[in-house]
Amino acid sequence: MRDTMKAWLIDKALPIWWEVGADRVHGGFHERLALDGTPCRDPRRARVQARQIFAFAVAGRLGWDGPSRQAVDHGLAFFRRAYELEEGAFRTLVAADGTALDDTVVLYDQAFALFAMATAGTVASDPRPLAASASRLRRHLQATLKHPIGGFEESAPPSLPLKANPHMHLLEASLAWVEEGDGADAAAWNALADEIAGLALAHFIDPETGYLKEFFDARWRPVAGQDGRIVEPGHLFEWAWLLVRWGKLRGRADAIAAARRLAELAETTGVDPARNVAVNAILDDGAPLDPGARCWPQTERIKAAVALAGVAETRAERDLWASRIAAGVSGLSAYLDVPTPGLWRDKLQADGTFVEEPAPASTFYHIVCAIEELDKALGAGGIGDRSRERGAALPSYGG
Numbered sequence: 001m002r003d004t005m006k007a008w009l010i011d012k013a014l015p016i017w018w019e020v021g022a023d024r025v026h027g028g029f030h031e032r033l034a035l036d037g038t039p040c041r042d043p044r045r046a047r048v049q050a051r052q053i054f055a056f057a058v059a060g061r062l063g064w065d066g067p068s069r070q071a072v073d074h075g076l077a078f079f080r081r082a083y084e085l086e087e088g089a090f091r092t093l094v095a096a097d098g099t100a101l102d103d104t105v106v107l108y109d110q111a112f113a114l115f116a117m118a119t120a121g122t123v124a125s126d127p128r129p130l131a132a133s134a135s136r137l138r139r140h141l142q143a144t145l146k147h148p149i150g151g152f153e154e155s156a157p158p159s160l161p162l163k164a165n166p167h168m169h170l171l172e173a174s175l176a177w178v179e180e181g182d183g184a185d186a187a188a189w190n191a192l193a194d195e196i197a198g199l200a201l202a203h204f205i206d207p208e209t210g211y212l213k214e215f216f217d218a219r220w221r222p223v224a225g226q227d228g229r230i231v232e233p234g235h236l237f238e239w240a241w242l243l244v245r246w247g248k249l250r251g252r253a254d255a256i257a258a259a260r261r262l263a264e265l266a267e268t269t270g271v272d273p274a275r276n277v278a279v280n281a282i283l284d285d286g287a288p289l290d291p292g293a294r295c296w297p298q299t300e301r302i303k304a305a306v307a308l309a310g311v312a313e314t315r316a317e318r319d320l321w322a323s324r325i326a327a328g329v330s331g332l333s334a335y336l337d338v339p340t341p342g343l344w345r346d347k348l349q350a351d352g353t354f355v356e357e358p359a360p361a362s363t364f365y366h367i368v369c370a371i372e373e374l375d376k377a378l379g380a381g382g383i384g385d386r387s388r389e390r391g392a393a394l395p396s397y398g399g
């Protein structure tokens with residue numbers, strides 16, 4: 001299973017997303033590739049450029065012997081040239097030729113800019129400016145978007161609802177700076193990670209149901225009406241993965257317990273057993289809301305299961321999460337079954353058929369991250385390593 005996924009990544013996906021997915025004329029990366037492998041000339045979102053930089057930054061450590069440094073340098077050059085604003089934030093959208101289309105500073109995009117700079121620093125030919133740029137951007141967000149209770153406003157001047165989602169990616173970016181950064185500004189990155197994890201535990205997660213909500217009023221209470229009840233199983237998994245990482249770092253059993261509950265709820269109420277996929281949205285009583293299933297919740301299902309298998313307290317619990325890793329990989333594999341290997345489908349519908357459309361580059365980062373987690377879990381020293389635990393007969397994960 002792990003070897004199959006890694007072979008797909010190294011032999012098929014990374015080559016096509018570099019050889020065809022990188023734009024040699026205008027720089028940066030194409031937003032989508034048609035399923036015959038032809039690039040689409042769509043406008044380009046900042047978040048997608050940042051995500052592709054991450055994907056190529058970790059490609060080398062996953063075993064790709066292609067030009068990962070060149071790809072990161074290529075992505076960074078376009079990202080900074082086409083998106084960076086004077087104050088160090090990044091605009092949200094440019095045309096396929098790099099012309100600015102929308103200068104709005106969206107919190108979600110800034111999170112991905114911080115994340116890309118953290119991982120790019122491990123491979124870029126000149127990593128020196130990245131830590132300073134990231135610290136400057138973090139300070140800019142704190143100066144312009146800080147919310148008085150905690151976390152960040154969506155925009156300046158403030159607009160509602162406040163959202164959990166960009167905070168999830170800010171936590172991911174802060175953890176990347178803590179774990180992969182060069183040590184610069186470590187105290188500030190640790191503090192930001194702590195603040196966001198604290199916000200999630202105190203406000204995003206409903207203490208009664210254990211579900212994590214999406215949309216909030218100005219005091220971080222879920223908004224009234226249906227929007228305040230929306231739950232995204234993909235986000236439950238993604239937060240669970242992050243909260244386990246943060247909980248391990250800080251020795252916070254409560255964060256790990258909350259993560260376990262999030263992922264358990266997502267598995268039991270957010271996965272459609274007939275299609276073996278995590279669906280797009282449910283309500284906070286488990287009722288279905290959007291039975292479609294995008295590709296990315298499947299990658300998050302794998303990441304959460306890996307994290308929870310790693311902190312399981314009993315062998316039975318670990319075996320349960322191990323079986324969910326396998327189920328997640330099997331669910332994801334259906335999306336990768338396309339005429340041009342290395343591409344994917346994005347939207348599985350309620351009737352079990354996929355929407356016919358180009359493959360979005362935005363999904364690559366999710367898949368790469370899931371494969372990296374799978375690799376850690378099933379490689380030496382991981383949960384499948386018999387030498388790790390005396391006397392434990394561990395499940396077999398196949399090849």
Ligand SMILES: O=P(O)(O)OC[C@H]1O[C@@H](O)[C@@H](O)[C@@H](O)[C@@H]1O
Nearest residue numbers: 047165169234238296360362363
């Ligand atoms: O919708 P795209 O850009 O493909 O992103 C895919 C998804 O990524 C996840 O991490 C979440 O942040 C989702 O809210 C988002 O929709």
